[in-house]
Amino acid sequence: MRILISIILTIFIGFNIAKADIKVVTTYPYIASIVKEIVKNKATVESLAEGNLDPHFIVPKPSLVVKLRNADLIIINGAGLEIGWLLPLINQASNPKINPSSSGFLDLSQFVNLIQKPETVSRSMGDVHPEGNPHFHLDPYNIPVIADVITNKLCRLDVSNCKFYESNNTDFKERWKKKLKEWNEKLSILKGKKVVGYHKLFDYFIERYNLNLIGTLEPLPGIPPNAKHTENLINIAKSQGLDYIFQDVYHSQKPAKFLAEKTGVRMIILPHDVGSIPEVKDIFGLFDEIVRRLTQ
């Protein structure tokens, strides 16, 4: 028993020699990328989910509990996107700093105008989010808002580095503004173009650049495509016209390819998060790549 206690103590001391940096954990890589722009080397930043997977279905592996165990701040997307996986991890981590009611918990969806908020909800409508569409980070205009919120939170948690965070944020937003101008110019050709997506994933982007979503391959959110629904879509596409088929990186490409074949419209695989494809290394890269793929 004594040996056991001493082993445990050694492990405890060995790994717990206090680190001065605060530790930020984010649910998705895009949030981690924004945080990195703000904290640079003054904090450690880790994402729980990987960018190439369906953000709704992250496996709550015990290894993720380890990341939360000594986190000072958890930043989540919110609006129900983490509903299927995050809470068991927080419960297991037994870290009072990141409980949903604590100061080390930040829900970004609270600070963004959400679209498609349903008046009523029922599970018979599929996997609807009562809070609205949670994929708001795909509107590039929401990114500076998110950066401001994160900076604000970091300033409260780590007062000594606040000035540093604020100047990094200003610098980030300046660079973002320049990029926005470039993207807006390139994307102006998209106005009024008709789109079919797999899931309601790119809706914020579609709304921002005045595209027109005429349907999704999923008959209802979270329900896989079926032949009858796809047939319907083909008819709509043929009668209304269709310009793009947006495909995400994690769903099966079969239904989109089928639609492309039947309508002669190009299927474009779009990254939705940092790390979803190897080319997308940070939040700038995410939109650079989306723009590149849509305009080439």
Add this chain to the structure above:
Amino acid sequence: MKKLFFAGLLCITFTASASDDIQQLKEELKKQQEIINQLQEKVKELQKQQEITEETKQKLNQLHQSQIDKLLSNPFSQAKFVPDISLIMDFSYVSRNLTDVTYKAVNIPGFNHGLFHSHGGNSEAPYNAERGFNFNYSELYISQAVDPYFDLVGIFHLGEGSFEIDEGYFRTKSLPFNLQLKGGKFYSKFGRLNEQHHHVWDFVDAPLIYRAVFGEHNLLEKGAQLTWLAPTPFYLMFGVEVFQGDNENNFNRNGFLVPNTNPINTTPTDYLKISDTKKPNLYTFFIKPSFDIGNLSILGGFSYAEGKTRIDHLEDETPHALTGTTKIYGLDLTVRYSIDSYRYITWQSEYIHRNFDGVRYGYDNANNLITSFLDKKQAGFYSQLVYKFDQRWRVGARYDLINKNDVFVNNTDSNQPDNLYKYSFMIDFLPSEFSRIRLQYNCDRSLFLDGERKPNNEIILQFNMAIGAHGAHGF
């Protein structure tokens, strides 16, 4: 005021255009007059509207004053604090070669007196007990944060004729050093499957070794649990539990009186008093390490449970009782390979070893009390492979084996069968995250009746559905 303003405006216009042609001036004047007329009309209109609003206001005021007694408010409503509530139901259709009478009579030799046997008097049937349709349960989950310090969870098991508190516990949220305390009635964290609820199991039924060692309810106890997440770079959880020792197959805690002659056939004249155990009676300990290698997640576990045994079967057809100590060891390993967001392969195995050391009280043919030393060393395992090959489809196979069944009475081997095995195959369809339809085939060779093996082949079609606000499941 407004008119004065317009007059002023007119003045300015007039002086400004004084030097201009008179004709032009007249025209200008005409235009201005028109504008003034229009504005005056507008002002009149506005005044009218103002009057109407005033009138309405007055009317409303009178209304409010006369109805003030009738106006109701609900200042103590707490409707927004409704906890998360969900309901889960399980139905099945069973086709089995053993008749219901035989299925009720069979037992796993050396382990228990049949799947239906109960020691407390409330003999609840196991799930999928009858051929044909079964309504297995309806389970009500209610949970919410109590305050910043505790969560409270209640899980109520509603059978056709029963209402049971399946689990009811609190859990701390703000202990330091990654400690967590749980108290109430709950499933022990012993092993891998024990803590999980029926609706998240990969198969319709519990593995053979679980049913043999723990009975139909697994290790469900009243007590407290303390877990600690060690500050290691990989997942390492330690935990201890202290329980009353409710498990009827292994522990119990209340003493009893052993009659000196067979109580069924004779009237006993004297009793041997067996005292209660110390309470709480059951202690468990577990370590669970986990780490990832790429897309491969590995979770292991070592568990240990120890408690005193008080098993009272003195009212049975063949009256007997046990006292002693039971120690249970468990080893588990789960390996999950994630192919993508929707597909994975998991391999899960558990090995459980039970050691009982104590005394058996029974009666001979002459109805006299016989006290014998009883020593049981029993062990078995299950190993299962589940493949989710599509967003909505999974297949799985499980192999169960009890390969150690040494029961020594007064140091003499009672030669219990030690090759009890079972094969199971399942396929399930998940229309959504909230519904499951599963078909399972069992080839069960673990059941005996009067010393003779009764092969049991069964097909079970299961429907499991959930409504309401049901929290996410862990790994």
